[in-house]
Amino acid sequence: MKLVRFGRPGKEKPGLIDQAGKLRDLSEVVADIDADTLSPRALARLAKLKPESLPTARGAPRIGPCVVGVRNFVAVGLNYADHAAETGAAAPKEPVLFNKAPSCIVGPNDDVIAPRGSTKLDWEVELAIVIGTRASYVGEADAMKHVAGFCICNDVSERAFQIERGGQWMKGKGCPTFGPLGPWLVTPDEIDDVQNLRMWLDVNGERMQDGSTASMIFGVTTLVSYISQFMILEPGDVVTTGTPAGVGLGKKPPVFLKPGDTISLGIDGLGRQAQRVVAEGGE
Template identity: 65%
Template sequence: MRFVRFGPSGQEKPGVLDAQGVIRDISSIVHDIDGRSLAAGLQNTLAETALETLPVVPETERLGPCIGNIRSFIGVGMNYADHALETGAAIPTEPVLFNKAPSCINGPNDDIIIPRQSRKTDWEVELAIVIGKRASYISSLDAPSVIAGYCICNDLSEREFQMERGGTWNKGKSCPTFGPLGPWFVTADEIKDTQKLDMWLDLNGERMQTGNTSTMIFTVPYIVSYISQFMILEPGDVITTGTPPGVGMGQKPQRFLKPGDKLTLGIEGLGSQSAKVIGAE
């Protein structure tokens, strides 16, 4: 199934795409698309529902982040060898982890805001994992059993804040609007092989990133297992898994976002995002 959240920011309602790709309002059945509904068996709840009988959501409705009430938003850095090389970083021997503040989460087509004092705001198309069951010390073999599904994340990053201001990466990863998720949350059964997904990103119509999840250093099951050795993963937690080459800091000369730019990006089977870049007030 493909789930969405629609409506004004902070007031999103849950929806699902029917067989024709029409969004149907499911707010009479579930309260939201979040950890609580995932833990309760969201997909099973709708299994016997005739989706075509549910109210149609107008195409003009804003799409919000496809998962609500996210508790933990975890990032994996340098997870594509060719991306590590383009940035001059060593290829990691273990996953590099960081946190993105849940307050940075954005709708897939909402404006992206360049932070105050920013000179190096960058883009990163990524596959994001949505956790569906509580997981602690889980094995790679069992990790798929706790994955509810997947979505697109644009792991926006302010490179000066991230790399040149000391401390951890978090300060360059958590600025407002730096975590667009969606358009859809796609359940795991819809994705046959998470390690064979094409991905792309265009800046103002120019292709910047072309990649495939087959070049990940650490696979999806390994990432979930690895993180669960250090923290408890809860339903609704999101893990964004790294980006292929083509980011702004890897360009020669380097190239970063500016007001008026437009980003479009997508991953096979997960839809696409389209966002305008604006400056901070």
């Protein structure tokens, strides 16, 4: 299934995308795409629905973030060897973890806001994992049992905040709008091999990133298992898994986003996003 949330910010309805690509309204079936809806039992019930029996959404509504009620938004750094190399870092021996603020989550096509004082705004196309079942001390062999699905994340980053202001990375990772998610939450049965998905990102129509999840240092099952050794992952939590080479920081010379720029990104089977960069408080 491809689950989606649509409508005005804060007023989104749950939906699904049918085989013909039509947006179907699920609001008479479930309250939202949240922890309750992401349980294995609830997903199994949704899978039995006949999409043609559901009403279609009217017009072309805004697409919201594909999951609501995220309590933990965990990110993995330097998880592609080529990206680690372009930033001058060694490939890590264990996953590098940090937090993004759940309050940074927005829809896949919402504006990205350059925060006050931003000078080095950057992009990162990433595969994100959405948790469906509580995970604590999970083994790799059982990790996928705890995954409800996958989506695209643009791990928007302010590099000056992240690297030059001291402390940990999270201060450059959690500003408002720094976590576009969606357009869809895709259940694992729709993906042949999550470790072999092409991913790409363009800025102003120019290809910046062109990679594959095959290049991850630590794959999906390893990450879910590893993170669950240090914290409890709850249903609805999001883990974004790192980015391939091609970020602005790695360009020579570096290239950063500015108001007026456009970002387009996608991952095979998971759809695509498109954002416009605006200044905080205006255009």
